[in-house]
Amino acid sequence: MAELSLEDLMFKPGLMKGQRILITGGGTGLGKVMAEGAMMLGADVYICGRRGGVVEDAAKELMEAHPASQGGGKCVGIACDIRVPEAIADMVDTVWADGGALTGLVNNAAGNFISRTEDLSSRGFDAIANIVFRGSFFVTQECGKRWLAEGRHASVVSILTTWVWHGGPFTVPSAMSKAGLNVMTQSLAVEWGNRGVRFNAIAPGPFPTEGAWARLNPGAGTASEKKDATIPLNRNGEMRELANLAVYLLDPGSAYVNGQTIAIDGGGHLRGAGGFARLSEWGDEEWAAARASIQSANEKDRAKRTV
Ligand code: HXC
Ligand code: NAP
Helix, strand or coil: CCCCCHHHCCCCCCCCCCCEEEEECCCCHHHHHHHHHHHHCCCEEEEEECCHHHHHHHHHHHHHHCCHHHCCCCEEEEECCCCCHHHHHHHHHHHHHCCCCCCEEEECCCCCCCCCHHHCCHHHHHHHHHHHHHHHHHHHHHHHHHHHHHCCCEEEEEECCCHHHHCCCCCHHHHHHHHHHHHHHHHHHHHCHHHCEEEEEEEECCCCCHHHHHHHCCCCCCCCCCECCCCCCCECCCHHHHHHHHHHHHCHHHCCCCCCEEEECCCHHHHCCCCCHHHHHCCHHHHHHHHHHHHHHHHHHHCCCCC
């Protein structure tokens, strides 16, 4: 379902006309709402994921909700597994051939699940790090090489977590990988900034999505929860709030912002919210139940993959 109307956004219609944005993992959750925000303001948006049907359906749905006659740009779904560098190169070639250089990239695709660190196998660690840490780097590099060679200006926004500042117990491969992207953001902001490519990141607090809740809060609550007493503002984030921040960072209106990671978490990390330290109380039984529930969600999603 499309989420937004123009009233949800802070920006004038047509703001992003002429812009071309790639959003990894843009077929679901936060990636999809950022895609919607940019395309309804006129940008052409490319969304990728391993489940070809999911990205194609999302692209179709967003274009139907925000047709060109109302100022919407186009949205194109591309099946791509960002763990595979050759697949990334093919995708980026396809995007460039479809209308020229990108003006923006959102590194949003991720995998995650809660687990005691001592229970992780090397494949379990790689399942997360190969998407978040390695995959996001290669997508960034593949776009960056083209931007530098062609002398283009571009904005890269990476979606992190507030764990980059205070660690992420029971989500260590994710916390380590996101921290790596935080340092990539700071490093490339300097290395490529003087050639027109700027880097920022967003560290969201809780924004209930099916993908995250099935793997981080298995068996408890639903993706439609609104209240959260651990957050100073007493609630979870709203999708439109994230879309507004992403549009701001992608658009040249924020051109002097470079190398920053911005929390959008109702102030949660300042009071230690947003992590899983409370799971220290769990015993073997709770962990076994969580793992079974997460693996059944993984299985369901895997059945839809086309790459
Ligand atoms: C321990 C686990 C496990 C669990 C999987 N594994 N689940 N280990 N505890 N709960 C292990 C498996 O046993 C296996 O290792 C290895 O991980 C790979 O598992 P597969 O199921 O084969 O992996 P795969 O099909 O590649 O799926 C990748 C995935 C999956 C990352 C595991 O969750 C996925 O596709 N996720 C994409 C969507 C997602 O995660 N969205 C949430 C993002 S939310 P062995 O050794 O047994 O073979 C997010 C929010 C952060 O990041 C902040 C919130 C506040
Ligand atoms: P989500 O809906 O599960 O999104 C993850 C997306 O990544 C999916 O569309 C998935 O599609 C894609 N993906 C995973 N592996 C991929 C791969 N190898 N190649 C290409 N695409 C891949 O979860 P979400 O909650 O929206 O999370 C989006 C981002 O926000 C993530 O970076 C997450 O860490 C971050 N975040 C979320 C929250 C929250 O509260 N929701 C909080 C902090 C940070 P396929 O399965 O089809 O590949």
